[in-house]
Amino acid sequence: MMIDARDSAADLDRRADFIIVGAGIAGITLALELAARHSVILLESGGTEADRETQSLYDGESIGLNYSLLGSRLRFLGGTSNHWGGWCGMLDDHDFATRDWVPHSGWPISSAELAPFQDKTADILDLGSGNFETEELVAREDHALLVDGSKVTHRMMRFSNPVTRMGEKYRNALENTPGLSVLLHANLVDLRLHENGSTVNSGQVRTLNGRSGRITAKHFILACGGLENARLLLACRSQARAGLGNDKGLVGRFFMEHPHVTAAELFALDQSWCRGQMALRRDSDHWFGLALAPTEESLAHHRCLNFRGQIFNVECETDEPITLRVMMEQAPNPNSRLRLSGSEDALGLPKIELDWRLNELDWHGIQCMGRLVGEALGAQGLGRVKLRNWVMEQDGSRIGFGSHHMGTTRMADDPAAGVVDRNCRVFGTSNLFVAGSSVFATGGAINPTFTLTALALRLAEHLTGLVR
Amino acid sequence: MNRRELLKTGAACGLLLALPLGCQQTLRLHDWNTLAKWTTGLNTDQVKALGKSAAALQAAPQWRGELPDLPMVNWLQEGAGSAAGPESLKHALGSESRQQFASNQSVILDGWVISRLEAALCALAVT
Ligand SMILES: Cc1cc2nc3c(=O)[nH]c(=O)nc-3n(C[C@H](O)[C@H](O)[C@H](O)COP(=O)(O)OP(=O)(O)OC[C@H]3O[C@@H](n4cnc5c(N)ncnc54)[C@H](O)[C@@H]3O)c2cc1C
16 A cells, blocks of 8 residues: 555554665565555655655765765655666675775675575565676677786676666555555654664654654664764754764774776786677676685785776777776775764754765775786786876875765674664664665675665564564 | 885885895896886886886985895796796786786885885886
8 A cells, every 4th residue: 555645534543563764675675565464554755656855855965075965865756766777786795895904894794694585685676686797698709808816807897787776666555555554755754762762662654745744663663874873863852862873983984985997007928808888788688797816815805895896898899998897895994984963854854964984995996996907917928007196196186976875873793883783673673674785794896786785684584583 | 006015016026136146147138127017018208207106206315225025936936937038027027017916916016006016117217
């Protein structure tokens, strides 16, 4: 059932087993899983189409590296899936590990805990297959390979086809699943705690036309995107002065992106390896592509950060240097963060002030990427690599972003090191959970949506166990 | 390229100058610039620019004074030293350079990722 919360006939004082806040990729995935057995209310700030007034609730200020808070997310049914690009891949196994040269690295879970959800995630995101193993597909003759595998290897990306728009794809299911109520134009603005200080009792809902209500549930899940999850926790100050789950001051810290850089040129001595590096290939009726990625051993040797590099075929046809486009891992950094600013949105919620920063390790990572690709090419006599001057000069104005918001409610086993536990429960609360890439402890060098969707499925399984 | 890397590179360069007579004769047939171009695949201007940067970074006495590392001595004596003509020298330089890349012995100079041997050859090309 879908209800417009602005409608005066709509009852906004409701109750369910689960309240999910945000009908984006994570929220819709969770809602449909949980509604198979439980009553669920899915709150969505927007309607079925984009509208300027609702979108402006996402406005804020960026005081660090150049960033667009409005352009990097969408606020209506389906969330940012309404214009995501559909590139998908898996974090590497070693992305989950603690690395002694990367402070704050290490997840409390391993990649094996997400593996059972891989195929279903691929279905949800229309990837055709959840198999990201390269061996079989690249063994074919037309899939030429550069690498010898010791320094640089390949990782597979799959492409959502047709690109999944969650609001459209699941509209019918959202309207017709028994036990599921979707409240459109309903903004969560506060969470109220039981007097025990750890159980969330109710959520305050407000609409832009002035209506409000109080919803109660056994469990609450924030699925508002990687920036907004932290903003909401920080803004729930009516009973906890620093915000919910923020006793250790970690909410909003460790903001990570994937710095997108055109950082290097390849001077090929032999062009034959170049073609097919990033060309799209067909796997039945879906597409996949390959990206250059460092091996675990070479990362450890040079104390680098992870990366994915792409070379486009068209450049291999010329005698010009070949541009290497790279998506870098960003090191977890407590000083790269969002805070609440002094100004408020139309609902009275403090806006975000985002201070996205890179540190020395991040700059080392970009140089290191050049070194590793250069060594791989050099060792095989295929060419040389030149890093662009701005990399050597550490010019932050050349750093692009991927609209990947990670780390602001990071996962840890120790409450002193993170905001949520391994089951995505907010530390210090008994029934408040977070879904989305804000829980990533590190971001690897791959687009985040595949992982966050798998995590949402894993969370649904965990929550179902709790309410059995 | 930092100072430590450069000093190691200097060792490679010093070794090239201290080759046994037969080897030096073979090398003299080819100027450093040609050897650097053969090995890196870069053009004369690029080699010169890199060589200037390498040379500018180092203070000659310390550079030359660095102790050579043994594997490099062996290679120069057994590899380049025994190279009979340009083709085998080219081959020997190329294979040593590839070997250095494979064993993480690269340097970043003016943004270029090159092997230590290549950095030495480029420096010699301008000195
Ligand atoms: C241009 C662009 C291209 C991208 N391309 C890719 C790509 O190729 N591959 C990839 O992996 N990722 C990509 N991304 C990132 C991807 O879109 C996000 O990772 C993904 O959408 C996050 O899903 P989510 O459910 O966590 O958040 P969202 O999809 O952002 O959904 C959050 C939802 O919460 C709602 N909401 C927010 N606040 C409230 C509130 N207070 N009350 C009620 N509801 C609220 C919003 O309206 C929204 O519907 C791209 C992003 C952009 C902007």
